Amino acid sequence: MNTMLPSQCSGLAISSYFSFFDGSPDHCFFLDKSLHILHYNKNSSLVGKSFSRIVPLFDKKRHSERLQRVFNKQEAQKFYLEVYGEDSTCIKLEVSAFLVKAEHDCCVLVGQEVSDYRERNMDLEQKNQYLKEFVYNATHDLRSPLSVLKSFVDLIRRFDDEKKKEMALSQMREATINMEKKLTGMSDLVTMNKYDLQPASLISFKGIFTQSQYLLMNEIRDAEPEFFTNFEVEHIHYIGAHLLSICQNLLSNAIKYRKPDVPLCLNISTKREGAFVVFSVKDNGMGMDLDNFGHKLFKPFQRLTSAVKGTGIALSMIHNWIKRTGGRIEVTSELGKGSEFKVYLKEMDVPVEV
C-alpha cells in the first residue's frame, strides 16, 4: 500500500514525521494536546513554546477552540491563520489542521503563505465582518437607552410619589447623556478615518506625550498619576493625529481603570524591535482577565468591566488603524496588578517634496 492517510499512520514515532516537511516551502507545525509546539520547520527556537504565543491576541480563543476540535472530534479544519515571524512581522497562512496518531495524539498544521490577491480578499472579508459587528452593536447600544426612556415616559405618569417621579427623571436624564456619549463616540470613529488621507511626517514622541497630557488635563488632575518616561526612540514617521489619539486613549484608559486605593504609576516608553518602533504604556491599575476575555478586548462596543463607565469604542478604533498601517497591539495584563499595552508601529512612507 503506497498511500496512508495521516490519521492511520500508527506505529511510527512522532519525531519521524518531522523531517517529512523540513524541505517544504509550506509552514508546518506539530502541536501536542496542550497546544505546545513540538516541531516547526521554519523556526526551531519556538519548540516547547505555547502555540498561542505566536498568534495575535484577538485570534487566540478562536484558534484554540478550533484546534481542540481537531483533537477531540478528530475533525480536520481549514482556516486562515496569522502568526508572528522571527522579526515580529506578521505572516498570513491558509492552513489545514489534522490529527496524527502516533505514540500520542498530535495536531499537524500545514500552511501556505497567502498571496497578495488573496490577502486583499481576506482584508475585505475582515472589513465586512467588522462593519457587520459595528452595525449590530451600534444598533443595540442606541436602542438600550432609548428603551429606558420609553419605559420611563410611561411610568412617570403613573407614579403618585414625588420622590419616585424625581428618580425616574434622573434615570431618563442619564439615559439621554448615555445616548449622546455613544453617538459622539460613533461619529469620532467615522470621522477619524479621514485622517488616513493626511501624509505622514516626522513626529516626536515627547511632543505627542505632552499634547496628550494637555488633552487629559482634567483626568490627570483627579488621578494625580506619577509619570515615568523613557523614549529610546525619539521620533517616528507617522500620521500625527493617529499617534496622538493612540497615546491619548492608552493614557486615558490607564487613568480610568486605575485602582481606587493605590497611587497610579505610569511608565511610557519607546524602543526599537525588529522592523518596529514599540510604544508602551504600562500601569499598576485594575488589570484584566485576558485568558477568558482577551478576544473581546478590541471588538467595538465590548466592555470588560461594569465598574467604570465607558463606551467600548476607543480601543477598537485605534486597533483598527494600527492594523491597517501594518502594526499591531500586544497586551499583557494581570487582574489586580496592572496592564501593559505595547503598540508595534511601522514607520510610514513620507511623501518626497518636489
Place this chain on the structure above:
Amino acid sequence: MNNLYNILFVDDTESNIFHINSIIELDHLPISPSFKQNPAEALEYLRQLKKEDFPDCIISDIHMPLLDGFEFADQYMIEFHLQNPETLFFIASSSYQPSDIEKVERHPCIEAFLEKPMDKQIFEKHLFPVLDMVLAP
C-alpha cells in the same frame, strides 16, 4: 401561601432594574424578583441556592460586560439546566435583531426572546401562561 413567581433578572443597567421593580409594584404583578448585575454574579448566586429556592424563571439581558446573555445560557445549560428542567430561561433585549432571534431559537435551553421594555402585557400574555404550564402539578 406562596403563589408569586420567583424570577431572577440578570441586567447590568440600573434603570432597567428600577423599571421592573416599579411595574411589579404599580401593576401588582405576582412576582418575587431577584436581581443580579452580570452573569458571573448570577451563576455564583444560583450555585448557592437550595433546590427548593431555585427560581421559576430567569430573564437575562444580552449585552453585558464580560459574559453576554448567550454565553450565560451556555454556562447555565452545563451547570443547571438538567437538574432544574422546570426553570425556564428567557433572553430579553431592546433590539430585535434577526441574528439574536436565530440564536435564541437554536439554543437548547433558551425558551424565548422577550422585547424590552417589558410591561404588564408581556408578563401576562407571554410569561405567566408558559410558567403555569410548567409549574402545574
